[in-house]
Amino acid sequence: MTTTLQLSDKTLADIARNVAKYPSEQKQSAVMAALIAAQTELGWVSSDVIATIAQILEMPTIAVDEVATFYNMYNTKKIGKYKLVICTNLPCQLTHGETAANHLKKTLGIGFNETTPCGTFTLKEGECMGACGDSPVMLVNDKRMCSFMSQEKIDSLLSELRAEGKAA
Numbered sequence: 225m226t227t228t229l230q231l232s233d234k235t236l237a238d239i240a241r242n243v244a245k246y247p248s249e250q251k252q253s254a255v256m257a258a259l260i261a262a263q264t265e266l267g268w269v270s271s272d273v274i275a276t277i278a279q280i281l282e283m284p285t286i287a288v289d290e291v292a293t294f295y296n297m298y299n300t301k302k303i304g305k306y307k308l309v310i311c312t313n314l315p316c317q318l319t320h321g322e323t324a325a326n327h328l329k330k331t332l333g334i335g336f337n338e339t340t341p342c343g344t345f346t347l348k349e350g351e352c353m354g355a356c357g358d359s360p361v362m363l364v365n366d367k368r369m370c371s372f373m374s375q376e377k378i379d380s381l382l383s384e385l386r387a388e389g390k391a392a
Contacts, residue, residue: 231276235265239280252283255291259298268299296350297366303346304339306385309363310373312349315356320374324360325349327375331382344389345382 231239242257258277263269269277269292278285292298299307310316310325329335332345339346355361358371362381370381 231262231273232265235261236280239277243281252281252287255281255283255288256295259288259292263298268302270300296348302339304344305389306344307346307348307363307365309348309350309366311351311353311355311359311361313352313356315352316359316361319359321360324362324373324375324378327378331378344386 238261239258242254243251246253262273278288336349360373362370
C-alpha cells in the first residue's frame with residue numbers, strides 16, 4: 225500500500241536520522257521519534273500520518289496506531305495552536321491544581337479535550353509531570369513547563385500566548 229501523505233524533506237531526514245540509530249532489523253524502535261517528527265511538522269498525527277510512518281518503518285499500521293493512541297503526547301485529532309495540559313494528579317490537586325484547571329476552563333470557555341472556537345487553545349488533562357513540588361504544573365505544546373500556576377500566572381500566560389499568536 226502506498227500512501228499519498230507527503231512529509232517534508234526535513235521531517236523525512238529527521239525520521240531517517242532516528243531510524244539510523246538502530247540496527248536495520250529493529251527500525252521500528254524509532255516509531256516514537258518518527259511520530260514526534262511528523263507531529264512537529266503537522267501539529268497532529270492523522271491516520272494518514274500513522275500509515276506513512278508504518279510504511280517507512282515497515283510495521284503494521286495498527287502497531288503505529290497503538291503507540292500513537294497509548295501515549296498522551298501524541299495528538300490524534302486536530303488541536304489548537306496552543307495545547308495546554310494541566311496536571312490533575314493528586315499532588316497537584318492538593319496544591320490548587322483543581323482550582324487552576326477550573327480557572328482555565330472558565331477563562332477559555334471549554335472543557336478538557338476541547339478547543340476554543342477560534343482554534344487558539346486546546347485544553348487537556350495530564351498525568352504527573354514529575355514536578356510535584358512546583359504544582360500546579362502545566363505544559364504548553366508539550367515543550368514548555370509552567371510551574372506554580374496561580375490564576376494570575378494563568379491569565380498572564382494566556383495573554384502572552386494570544387499576543388504571540390497574533391504576531392505569528
